[in-house]
Structures are given as C-alpha cells and as structure tokens.
Amino acid sequence: NAGVTQTPKFRILKIGQSMTLQCTQDMNHNYMYWYRQDPGMGLKLIYYSVGAGITDKGEVPNGYNVSRSTTEDFPLRLELAAPSQTSVYFCASTPLAGNEQFFGPGTRLTVL
C-alpha cells in the first residue's frame, strides 16, 4: 500500500491564481481530511469528508473548496490564491473504526 499520497510536493503560485492539491489513499478509509500548517504552528482543519459525496467545513475553510467523488480521492481546490494561504498542506485519512490518522507527506505552497 502506498498509504496517503499528495501531489505536488512544492508549488509557487502568484496572487489570484488557482490550483488543485491532489490527495489519494489506497487503504479504503472512510474519513479524509485536509489540514494546513503555518510556520511554527500546529495543524488546523480546513475540510473533511466522512465518505464519498459527503464533505464539511473545518476550522479554516475560507478560500478553499473540496469534493469527494470517490473513496480514494479528496482534492483541495484553491481559488484566487492569497499570500495568507502560504502554508504546508497535509491530507490525512482514518478508517471507520480506528484511532490512528494516517498523513500524507504534505504539499508546501507559497503564494507570492
């Protein structure tokens, strides 16, 4: 199993550009999450999904959108990128009955 994979690893955007961060898990997990981690800080939840077709906002959803058309994929969309969205983005997944949350390697995004 590859676990949770994220692409790209790094990206630089200009203000106002848009992009999609990809996240895929091959563990058949029901729950998937997007977090952001600002420098020197803990992780904050952006969006989460409890299964295909179901998504909901987390603590910091503004400026982002998500979709969950399949169990495996949970892309995060940034529209009109702003410098405040410069951060490291982590995707994670958890099985329906389980404790550990499995994290992807992260995407480092810089908006200039």
Place this chain on the structure above:
Amino acid sequence: AQKITQTQPGMFVQEKEAVTLDCTYDTSDPSYGLFWYKQPSSGEMIFLIYQGSYDQQNATEGRYSLNFQKARKSANLVISASQLGDSAMYFCAMREVQGGAGNMLTFGGGTRLMVKP
C-alpha cells in the same frame, strides 16, 4: 478557549536521558482520544501513541509512554533514553467523539525537542 495546550515551545534534553513533554486539554465530551505525533525536520507527521479516555492504563509504545491524568486533563508524553533522532517537533492532538465530527483531530501548537549529544 484552547482545546489543546502545549506550554513548552522548546526543550533540550541530554542524550540517553528521559524527557516529558506537557499537554493539557479541554473537553466536555466524556469520550475522547489523545494522540501524540512527531514531525521531524523532513516534515512528515509520524504517529507515536494513542490514549482513549476510558483506557484504564497509560499507553506505552516502545520508548514512548503517555502519562494520562484524567482529572487534571493532562496527557504528557514521556520519552525514555532520548536519542539524537528524537530531535523534532512534537504535537499533542485530541479527537472528541461527540463534538468533533468525522474523527477530526484538534492539534496543539507543538513542542520542539532538541537532543544534545
């Protein structure tokens, strides 16, 4: 109010000594879970240990143990026999079963541990 508080921004420990990283939490949910993750300089999040609110015994995983004091709402991580490779950021996190939908985690601000040779 902060749900997870880590009061030690940075700590030093001598190699081979034990170290305790503090974590206090705030919840009214009777059923919750507490986690510790390690984040080395390479950036990945590595799961270390889990403690459920109804677990009677403190969790242990190799050199890691969790000192769970439910009445004080604390879940300190103890690392025994520190190694140079333990130098990293450490995050405490909580999952609330009732209040936190979808098994989401709430993270503390982290503690940077530096192991001295």
